[in-house]
Amino acid sequence: MxxxxxxxxxxxxxxxxxxxxxxxxxxxxSVDIDVSGFDDPTGFELMIxxxxxxxxxxxxxxxxxxxxxxxxxxxxxxxxxxxxxxxxAKAPINEGxxxxxxxxxxxxxxxxTEDGFGLLAEDDGTDIFYGIGAIFNxxxxxxxxxxxxxxxxxxDDVTMFSLNAQVAF
Numbered sequence: 001m002x003x004x005x006x007x008x009x010x011x012x013x014x015x016x017x018x019x020x021x022x023x024x025x026x027x028x029x030s031v032d033i034d035v036s037g038f039d040d041p042t043g044f045e046l047m048i049x050x051x052x053x054x055x056x057x058x059x060x061x062x063x064x065x066x067x068x069x070x071x072x073x074x075x076x077x078x079x080x081x082x083x084x085x086x087x088x089a090k091a092p093i094n095e096g097x098x099x100x101x102x103x104x105x106x107x108x109x110x111x112x113t114e115d116g117f118g119l120l121a122e123d124d125g126t127d128i129f130y131g132i133g134a135i136f137n138x139x140x141x142x143x144x145x146x147x148x149x150x151x152x153x154x155x156d157d158v159t160m161f162s163l164n165a166q167v168a169f
Contacts, residue, residue: 021051021168027145029162031065038078041066045162049088057088059102063151065158074117080110080158082151084129098135103128108153127152141168 024047031043043066049059065080086104093099106129112121133147143166151158 023047023049023051023143023166023168025049025164025166027147027162027164029160031068032159033065033068033078033080034157035068035078037070038068038076039071041068043160043162045160045164047164047166049166051168054092055090057090057100058086059088059104060085063106063160065160074115076120077113077115078110079113080108080153082106082108082129084151086129090135096137098137100133100135102131102133102147102149105129106151108151110153123154125154127154142166143168 026044026046028042028044031041033040043064045061045063047059047061049057051057061082061084063082063084065082068078069075084104084106086102088100088102090098090100105126107124107126109124110122111119113119129149129151131147131149133145135143135145137143145164145166146162147164148161149159151160
C-alpha cells in the first residue's frame with residue numbers, strides 16, 4: 001500500500017503543468033470514528049496538490065486516522081489509514097482568504113486488534129469522501145487551512161477536523 005501510494009504521488013507530481021502552482025503540506029487533527037465505546041484519536045494528513053486555477057485544485061493525501069481504543073482490558077484497538085484523491089472547488093473571499101468544497105475517492109485500510117491476542121479483523125475498500133474548509137494565504141508561498149472531511153468506509157463514517165500548513169513551489 002505504501003509503495004503504491006508513493007508511486008501515485010510521484011506520478012501526480014510528474015504529470016502536472018509547470019504553469020500552475022503546486023504545493024505540499026501536512027496537518028494534524030481530531031478524528032471521530034463511528035464505533036460506539038471507542039475514544040476519538042488524533043490523526044495526521046500529508047498532501048500534495050496542484051492549483052489548476054484560482055477556483056480549482058487537485059490533491060492527493062495520505063491520512064493516518066490514528067489509534068482508537070475501547071479502554072477496557074484487554075483493550076481493543078482500531079487503526080486505519082487512507083490514500084485520497086480529490087478536487088477542491090475554491091471560492092476566493094479576498095486576496096488572503098478562500099473557502100472550499102472537496103470531493104473525491106479514497107482507498108482505505110482498517111484493523112481491529114486486541115491487546116495480548118493480535119489481529120481480530122481487517123477490512124479495506126474504496127469509497128467517496130467529501131469536505132469543507134477555509135484557507136488563509138499568509139503569502140504567495142505559505143498558507144494555513146482548516147478542514148472538515150467525512151470519509152465513508154463501507155457505510156461507516158470517519159470524520160476528521162484538521163489544521164494544516166502548505167508550502168507552494
